Amino acid sequence: MHKAFIAIAATALAFPAQGWSATAQHSKHPHQTVAAQQPGQRLGTLSCEVNGGMGMIIGSNRGISCSFRQQGRKTERYTGSIGKLGLDIGISGKSYLSWVVVNTKPTRVGQGDLAGTYVGASADAAVGLGVGANALIGGNARNIVLQPLSGQTGTGLNIAAGVSRLQLAATRR
Known part of the structure; x- marks a missing residue:
């Protein structure tokens, strides 16, 4: 499991800030806008609120609500x-996560396109106030x-490290 943790983290961190040249993919959805012509471009910021809960020693699962801000576009929910999956011991209150969202290949991003499953490495700790880190793809x-x-902030008495899985679905407003 230690090797898998390192491999996932290395994969998530291996994408450069500026990438290789490539052509844009064509979208089947006319409401989408071209967000990035090259890999490694910033698409926006994903900010999330995670429900509090109790770690179950070898894992945990908590509800999450997020907003995605893409420059020049309406905020998506x-x-x-x-x-x-890994060490997760203790009780934590509500916490907040924020990620910079980048692409791995030329892409178009529109309403609901961040929906899906993300996996990667994570670690966090709290004694009163807490901090943490998560790298996902x-x-x-x-x-x-x-x-x-x-970036992660929260409260509680908790320590956790392992492989994380984030599942997102677009909400309509």
Whole structure:
């Protein structure tokens, strides 16, 4: 498991800030806008609120609600869950995560395109106030990286480290 943890983290961090030249993919959805012509471009910021809960020693699963801000576009809302497989001991209150969202290949991003499953490495600790880090890759087309590491703040008495899985679904407003 230690090797898998390192491999996932290395993959998520391996994407450069500026990438290789490539042509844009064509979208089937006319409401989408071209967000990035080259890999490694910033698409926006994903900010999430994670429900509090109790670690179950070898894992946890908590509800999450997020907003994605892409420059020049309306804020998109997502809900879902975030879970950890690995060490997770203690009780935590509500916490907040924020990621820089980048692409892994030329892509178009529109309403609901961040929906999907993301996996990667995570670690966090709290004694009163807490901090943490999460590096994830995924999305429906596996073309989105939540990178390089999220910022996380929260409260509780908790320690956790392992492989994380984030599941997002678009919400309509």
